[in-house]
Amino acid sequence: MTRARTVGLLYVATALVFLLVGFLLMLLMRWQLAWPGAPVPAGIAALLGDANAPGGVLLPEFYQQLVAMHGTVMVFLAVVPLATGGLGTLLVTPMIGARDVALPRTALLSYALYAVGGLLMLGSFLVEGGAASSGWTSYPPLAVLATAGQSCWLAGMLATSCGSTLFAVGMIATIIGSRGPGVTLARLPFFVWAQLVSAVLLLLAFPALQAAALFQLMDRIAGSSLFLPSGLVLGGIPLQHYAGGGNPLLWQHLFWFLAHPEVYVLILPAMGIVAEVIRAHTGRPLWGARAMVGAVLVLGVLSMLVWAHHMFLTEMGTVMSDVFQVTTLLVSVPSVIVVGCLVLSLWGQRLKASPALLFAVAFLPMFGIGGLTGLPLGMAASDVSLHDTYYVVGHFHYIVAPGTVFALFAAIYHWAPTVLGCTLSTRLGYWHFWPTVLLMNSIFLPMFVLGLAGVNRRLYDAGAQYALAQGFEGLQQYMTWSALALGVAQLPFLLALVTARRTEALAEAPALPFAQGDDTDVASAPSAGQVAPWLIVAWLVMLVGALLSGWVLLRTGQPEWPHTANPWWLIAGAVLTGASAWFMRQSPAPLAMASLPALAAIAMALRGLSAASEAGHAPSAHNAHALWFTITCTIVVMTVVACGAAIRAGRTPPSAHYVAGLRLLFGTLSLLWVVFSLVFLVG
Amino acid sequence: MSNLWPEAASAHAAALDAVLMHAHLHMAAVFMLWLGILLVALWKGRSTHATGAPDDSVPTALRPVPACWPWVAMALVVAGDVVLLTTEALPAWHARMQPPSPQDATPLEIHVEAEQYVWHVHYAGLDDRFGRTDPARIDAGNAMGLDDTDPASQDDVMIDNLLMLPQGRPVVVQLKSRDVIHSFTLPEMRVKQDVTPGLTSRAWFTPIHPGAWDITCSQLCGAGHYRMRGQYRVLSPEAWQAWLSEEVALLALPDIGTRSGPHAHPLRAEAAHVVARGLPGLLGRHYFNALIFGQRH
Numbered sequence: 001m002t003r004a005r006t007v008g009l010l011y012v013a014t015a016l017v018f019l020l021v022g023f024l025l026m027l028l029m030r031w032q033l034a035w036p037g038a039p040v041p042a043g044i045a046a047l048l049g050d051a052n053a054p055g056g057v058l059l060p061e062f063y064q065q066l067v068a069m070h071g072t073v074m075v076f077l078a079v080v081p082l083a084t085g086g087l088g089t090l091l092v093t094p095m096i097g098a099r100d101v102a103l104p105r106t107a108l109l110s111y112a113l114y115a116v117g118g119l120l121m122l123g124s125f126l127v128e129g130g131a132a133s134s135g136w137t138s139y140p141p142l143a144v145l146a147t148a149g150q151s152c153w154l155a156g157m158l159a160t161s162c163g164s165t166l167f168a169v170g171m172i173a174t175i176i177g178s179r180g181p182g183v184t185l186a187r188l189p190f191f192v193w194a195q196l197v198s199a200v201l202l203l204l205a206f207p208a209l210q211a212a213a214l215f216q217l218m219d220r221i222a223g224s225s226l227f228l229p230s231g232l233v234l235g236g237i238p239l240q241h242y243a244g245g246g247n248p249l250l251w252q253h254l255f256w257f258l259a260h261p262e263v264y265v266l267i268l269p270a271m272g273i274v275a276e277v278i279r280a281h282t283g284r285p286l287w288g289a290r291a292m293v294g295a296v297l298v299l300g301v302l303s304m305l306v307w308a309h310h311m312f313l314t315e316m317g318t319v320m321s322d323v324f325q326v327t328t329l330l331v332s333v334p335s336v337i338v339v340g341c342l343v344l345s346l347w348g349q350r351l352k353a354s355p356a357l358l359f360a361v362a363f364l365p366m367f368g369i370g371g372l373t374g375l376p377l378g379m380a381a382s383d384v385s386l387h388d389t390y391y392v393v394g395h396f397h398y399i400v401a402p403g404t405v406f407a408l409f410a411a412i413y414h415w416a417p418t419v420l421g422c423t424l425s426t427r428l429g430y431w432h433f434w435p436t437v438l439l440m441n442s443i444f445l446p447m448f449v450l451g452l453a454g455v456n457r458r459l460y461d462a463g464a465q466y467a468l469a470q471g472f473e474g475l476q477q478y479m480t481w482s483a484l485a486l487g488v489a490q491l492p493f494l495l496a497l498v499t500a501r502r503t504e505a506l507a508e509a510p511a512l513p514f515a516q517g518d519d520t521d522v523a524s525a526p527s528a529g530q531v532a533p534w535l536i537v538a539w540l541v542m543l544v545g546a547l548l549s550g551w552v553l554l555r556t557g558q559p560e561w562p563h564t565a566n567p568w569w570l571i572a573g574a575v576l577t578g579a580s581a582w583f584m585r586q587s588p589a590p591l592a593m594a595s596l597p598a599l600a601a602i603a604m605a606l607r608g609l610s611a612a613s614e615a616g617h618a619p620s621a622h623n624a625h626a627l628w629f630t631i632t633c634t635i636v637v638m639t640v641v642a643c644g645a646a647i648r649a650g651r652t653p654p655s656a657h658y659v660a661g662l663r664l665l666f667g668t669l670s671l672l673w674v675v676f677s678l679v680f681l682v683g
Numbered sequence: 684m685s686n687l688w689p690e691a692a693s694a695h696a697a698a699l700d701a702v703l704m705h706a707h708l709h710m711a712a713v714f715m716l717w718l719g720i721l722l723v724a725l726w727k728g729r730s731t732h733a734t735g736a737p738d739d740s741v742p743t744a745l746r747p748v749p750a751c752w753p754w755v756a757m758a759l760v761v762a763g764d765v766v767l768l769t770t771e772a773l774p775a776w777h778a779r780m781q782p783p784s785p786q787d788a789t790p791l792e793i794h795v796e797a798e799q800y801v802w803h804v805h806y807a808g809l810d811d812r813f814g815r816t817d818p819a820r821i822d823a824g825n826a827m828g829l830d831d832t833d834p835a836s837q838d839d840v841m842i843d844n845l846l847m848l849p850q851g852r853p854v855v856v857q858l859k860s861r862d863v864i865h866s867f868t869l870p871e872m873r874v875k876q877d878v879t880p881g882l883t884s885r886a887w888f889t890p891i892h893p894g895a896w897d898i899t900c901s902q903l904c905g906a907g908h909y910r911m912r913g914q915y916r917v918l919s920p921e922a923w924q925a926w927l928s929e930e931v932a933l934l935a936l937p938d939i940g941t942r943s944g945p946h947a948h949p950l951r952a953e954a955a956h957v958v959a960r961g962l963p964g965l966l967g968r969h970y971f972n973a974l975i976f977g978q979r980h
Contacts, residue, residue: 060906067903135903141880142863142905229881233798233818233861248864248879288753313866314877315884318780322773329764336760337753343717344748346724353729361725365718372710375764379772381779382703384875385689388866388901454689454870456901460909466897468686468870 003104005419008090010111015082018118022073027483029066032058034473034480036461052130060460064133065125065149067458071136072153075262076160077118079404083269084202085111085167087411088195090419092171095189097180102528103170110166117160124152135458137259140227140251144219145234151220154213161206161213168203169535171195177528184522190279190286193293194272197300198265203535204542205261205304211546212254214630219246224619224626226550227251245623249314250553254546256307264303266400268296270363270407271338277360277414278342282349288341295334295341302331312380313387321380328378335371339364355429359410362437363403370398373448388458391451394444402440409436409493422500428492435489442482446475533661537668540638544672547634548679551627555683564617564628567677569608574673576601577639581666584646584659591654591662595646598639598666601673605636624683631676639669692896692917693872694889698775700873705771709763717756783853783887790853790887793846796827797858797865797878800911801843802898803827808838808931818861840930844913846898848890849923858884866901869915875901890917 028048031040039045039056052062093101101107124131129147132138143150175188175196188196218224223242230244279286286292308316308324342364351357373395376382386392409432417423455462455469462476463469555561576597583594609632612618612625619626642665649658691700783790794805794813803826807813814829814836821828826843829836846869848854858867860878867886868875871894876886898913918926 060909064903064906064908133906139864139903142903145863231818231861232880233821235799235862236821236823238818247881249882287748291753313875314879315882318777321776325768325772325776329768332760332764333757336757339717340753340756343721343724344753346721346728347748348724348746349728351725351728361721364721365714368714368717372714375710375767376703376706379702379706379768379776381699381772381775382706384699384779384873385703385870387875449687453687454899456868456899458903458908460906463909465910465912466899468689468897471686 002093002100003107004089004093004098004101007101007104007107007111008086008088008419011081011085011089011114012087014111014115014118015078015086018073018077019079019082021122022070022078023487025066025070025073027487028058029063029070030480030483032063032460033462034477036464061133062130063460064135064458065131068132068135068138068153069121069125072121072132072157073118074400075136075266076157077114077121079400079408080164080262080265081114082408083273083404084164084171084195084198084265085114087273087408087415088171088198088269089167091411091415092175092192092195093178094418095192096175096178097183098174098178100178101170102174102178103532106166106170106532110163110170113159113163113166117156117158117163119156120152120159121156124149124156127152137255138216138251139255140216140219140246140248141229141232143251144216144227151217154217154220158210158213158217161210164202164206165210165539168199168206169532169539171199172203172535173528173531175199176525176531179522179525181522188293189272190275190289190292190296191269191272193296194268194275197296198268201261201265201268201300201303203539205258207539207543208254208546209258210543211550212251212258214547214634215254215550216251218619218626218630222619222626222629224623224629226554226623226626241620243620243622245554245558247554249311250550252311252314253307253553254550256310257304257546260307260310261300261303263396263399264299266404267367268299270367270404271296271342273407273411273414274360274363275342275345277356277410278345280414281351281354281357281360282345284345284349286341287344287347288337292338292341295337298334299331299338302327302334306331306378309378309383312383325379329375331378332371332375339368339371354413355424355426355433356410356414358430358433359406359413362433363406363410366398366402366406366440370395370400370403373398385454386451388456389451390447390455390457393457394447394451397444397447401444402437406437406440409433416500417503420500422502424496424500428496428499431492432489432496436486439482439486439489443479443486446479449475527657529655529657529661533664536661537664540665540668540672543634544631544676547627547631548676551631551679551683554623554627558623561624561683562617562622564625564680565608565612565615567681569604569611570632570673570677570680572604573601573635574670574677576604577666577673578670580646581663581670584663584666591646591649591659595643595666598643598646598669602636602639602643605632605639608632628680635669635672635676642666642669689870690894690896691871691873692890692892692894693869693874694891695779696871696873698778702767702771702775706767709767713760713763782885783855783889788852790855791849792855792857794827794857794859795846795867795878796861797867797900797904797911798861799863799905800900800907801826802846802867802911802913804842804844804846804913805829806840806842806847806927806930807835808840809927810835810838814839838931838934840927840934842930844898846913846915847923847926848915848917849920850890850893850917851920853887853889855885855887858886863904864902865904865911868899868901869896870899871896877902893917893919 028040037057040048040053040058042056045053045056052059089101089107127148129149131149132146132153134143134146134150138150138153175192215226219226219228225243225246227248227250228242228244228246229248232239275286275292305327306324308320309328312321373391377386377392377395413424413429450472453468453472455472580595580598583597584591609629612628617625619629642662646662691697792807796803796805805813805827812835815833816828817830818828820830827841829839829841856867858876858878860880862880864880865878866875867878872888872890874886874888876884878884895914895916898915900908900911904911
């Protein structure tokens, strides 16, 4: 078994479990929405315990935990890992004619971090006060003031997101550096392009959330006020012992800078799956394959330029809202190209029905509805009516639930023979497909009705106290019955998995036939070992950039900005880390020796940290100190990791690529030290 | 299903509704056209062969796609987007973001402070001047922390969860939050404004016909988010003035004691009643609706 198969199957199995967990959390929510205040069945009530559901009636606090954890589990632990770490790892290597993933240990580590992060988040249901309850968006100050579960959420998110970063590094390095002979970039299947762009988004967008999570952890644990403005009054009592001066909008910018691209990470692999399934069923190349690749690249770029359309109602100026409305509507162009090309690929072709094709084709109108309903949300004038209503819930669920999840089902039916060596029953597949497509729409279509009527989301009693939500009780119950039935409708799928017929013996690498020919592109491509350090450096730069963006946002408008520590400690750190990079140029010098100056730099930074705390410049005293601590500690940790890599490699003769990569890493760290010290010198 | 669409009761509502309506027409047209193409392709391409590979020997009735098709489709979508944005969405939003000019009519200014799960409303009273407020003075009887030593504060009226508005006069609501992010929402006015602690936001609108509706919170603000409900009423200018005078007169009575909270005034008592109702109130919801919304239906 190749490492790609091991890691891929681990990802698939774990993500399917999380998918089930997310589904069950949703059923509890839907119970409460359909019959507010009615006790859940006795068995379930016993499971939830009196702290969450006394007498079987869900408490508002517990309901909000369900809301937050359903979203988190589905996005970060189920759908994205299934589509990228699972199917991406399993399918990309055979599609590019690679023997295995390029960086097997990185792949395993990424899975381990994902699993640990997921368990940490789920386990937080058991801590005092329960799991995170501030929505999957975790807006401060609410999230900062929340119970301990929120800290578990943040720590779990850091672990899971670091797993995503490592996955992205491995995936990009594999696609660039491990292609088989003949697999030029022009011949890469569309699925691989989609995975490549998704991985780039994961690599470059996640640092924003990682920075935000570090900041929020600082606020929660170190007592800083990065997201807490001055003058907070809780329940009539002024909040004590905090410095203030923070800005809640900083979180929203950082969070959505990740979370919008994250939506594209959900959808791009799905598009790739649907394209491959259609291609296999028509037996012809995709219509406009090049245009589709171009469109996916453009989608990737645009996805990082639209984040503030989630924030139109935060009193944003018209210039900024104009820019984000235009970029948001631009998204429709590449989306139309992709979906249009997929439809035209079906045009005039003989089609042989199969569960895989049905799910793939059903994806198209479902994604169409999800995408089109983004239009009125992306325009501020119509967003006023729809913002935070059920319309939004319907919109993104059409993208993810009938959209991406249908594509994932298509993938499982389609690739089970090649990946698992067994074929799923076609008859059961049809029994799975038709009820599923009907019920998915029964759940999500009414949400647009509710949203247009003005019913808000995240309401514990489904808005029962509001006049405009009156009369929708029947619709809410219909949605809940549909959700329950959707659960039952998955039985044929489980049955199909259990009764799958063993087909021919599995080929270790079911390589696709590639025309031999012009190979210069593949031959001249950098190897995975050469690519990976650059990817890590890109991630590092984005991470420190995101941290520094917090500095810029909080520094502006603050007349007082105290110095935390002597910035010369940092300059010395820069010089010493740079010296390490320079020593590594002298290749005979052992790496462990070369990393000594960097170790000294770490010592100097630690000295700076202790000097700051001796001077009373604790993170809780002022946001200047909090930022200084966060950024210094981040760079120190990265330097420690880099030194660890150097010392570890010092025992065995490392390859030239490894040394070059380390040199790059130390050089970048030195540069980041410099930038960081300059920022604090100027500040 | 009484209401599939909240009433449009403010001057700017029609412009925003038009954007929403036209966006949906555009979406429906695009979706139908594209779905039609998909269905034709599927119907014509359906294979009668139950097994085996796609049978290419039998051509479908569909001719190959002319290369210009996708470009035409894309041009249509882009043209629709551009028209929608430039002729409606952006102008409507720019107009919306323009504060009311004092030349038309003196706007009525009202201060609203949000906290977990209450909307504190502060009216300037008859002198149109807001008294000084100080968070240190906040207590059960003084929800806004009004400074009694300030002469401007003498006729200031504070009520929780009740916003009284005159018809036909521009209103500017100054919004602040004490704790977490709330979102001040008047669905029938097409007003929704995030209230972020540390920032002072403003929302403006002109109510155009009388009625009584709910204030909702549209940003998750804690476990009690679902019950952060207030009421707002639009009265004729005369009735509104009469109400304000009555409220100010109530302040002069020595036995009132507190500056906010449930008072003898029937509207205040009702508002306090609304706040007091949490989940247990659900059981008697129909009775409750008849009580509160009786006048409306």
